[in-house]
Amino acid sequence: MKRHLVFLLTILVYTLSFSQLINLKGIRFNGNPPQMVIDVEGVIKPRFNIDYDEASRLLFIELPGTEAGSNFKSQVLNGNYIEKVDVVKYANSTGIFTFLNKNVNFQTSYRTDPVRLVMDFSGKGDEKEYTVVIDAGHGGKDPGAVGFNKYLEKDIVFSVANYLRNELVRDFNVVMTRSTDDFVSLAQRPRTGNKSKGDMFISIHANADQSGNGTGFEAFYFSKKSSPYAERVASFENSFGAKYGEDSSDIAQIMGELAYKKNQEESIKLGENLSSTYARKLDMKNRGVHGANFAVLRGFDGPGVLLELGFISNENDVWKLKQSKYQQLMAEEIADNIRKYFY
Numbered sequence: 001m002k003r004h005l006v007f008l009l010t011i012l013v014y015t016l017s018f019s020q021l022i023n024l025k026g027i028r029f030n031g032n033p034p035q036m037v038i039d040v041e042g043v044i045k046p047r048f049n050i051d052y053d054e055a056s057r058l059l060f061i062e063l064p065g066t067e068a069g070s071n072f073k074s075q076v077l078n079g080n081y082i083e084k085v086d087v088v089k090y091a092n093s094t095g096i097f098t099f100l101n102k103n104v105n106f107q108t109s110y111r112t113d114p115v116r117l118v119m120d121f122s123g124k125g126d127e128k129e130y131t132v133v134i135d136a137g138h139g140g141k142d143p144g145a146v147g148f149n150k151y152l153e154k155d156i157v158f159s160v161a162n163y164l165r166n167e168l169v170r171d172f173n174v175v176m177t178r179s180t181d182d183f184v185s186l187a188q189r190p191r192t193g194n195k196s197k198g199d200m201f202i203s204i205h206a207n208a209d210q211s212g213n214g215t216g217f218e219a220f221y222f223s224k225k226s227s228p229y230a231e232r233v234a235s236f237e238n239s240f241g242a243k244y245g246e247d248s249s250d251i252a253q254i255m256g257e258l259a260y261k262k263n264q265e266e267s268i269k270l271g272e273n274l275s276s277t278y279a280r281k282l283d284m285k286n287r288g289v290h291g292a293n294f295a296v297l298r299g300f301d302g303p304g305v306l307l308e309l310g311f312i313s314n315e316n317d318v319w320k321l322k323q324s325k326y327q328q329l330m331a332e333e334i335a336d337n338i339r340k341y342f343y
């Protein structure tokens, strides 16, 4: 009888301890201010232990008595402050291994309403003057154009965007509108740029046509007026917004007329320089610079260009677009021109 009682008590204690685990809803990252945020379900703030190893730049956070939900995933960020985050789900606790970049300070604190554990990051004395927003087109359920041999626009442009980020972080604050293969709406992208006080917006895409004959690089800036050709490219890129449930009326609208003109001039200047050096270095056709009403450029408060790196539908262009060696070269060309623009 006594043995039975002990057995029952043990079961009870187990049940209670498991049912009382606090659910961690997810982990997310903000660009400005740079933060890692752990969202907690309910109102109880779980205890946390924190440990930092200077040599490996590994920051370990453990939250005993918690259970991580399915949105809680390891991620490679390659960001300005965090390289990657590994999440380990233990039986009664959650471990978060964060690999930081060099010269990063951090501070951890709880915020309420809703309850979340926030880690704020800052650089050690290396404040940069300008912020460049890199917008890798498409992502997640939106593949963009499907090209020759089924190469996807979203993958190629994401890869080039990452190379570009690596090129720029030494001289600029860099904000990515997406840092994973996730769907981000067209309206959200310039909003991210404005929120982070971006000084320039670079949207990266690859072109496509039915015939497979179209080839070369071209740059676009935002214009309310456009040529029939530029209008076609813009409506193709804009169509992905509508296709994936975006209502074009909720796109952030209309900057002042003066800012519009100024940004346009600056964007054209960048686009023209970039087109000529890119075409030369990559040995690709220069298709020039065009103005069109791009949803993703509209609403950004500063100069911005949308770059069509090449034609994903063209066998020769894809041969370069798919190779990391050329992707790196593309990123270098774009980065060089951004640097020339600012300095």
Ligand SMILES: [Zn+2]
Residues within 6 Å of the ligand: 137, 138, 144, 145, 153, 205, 206, 237
């Ligand atoms: Zn695109």
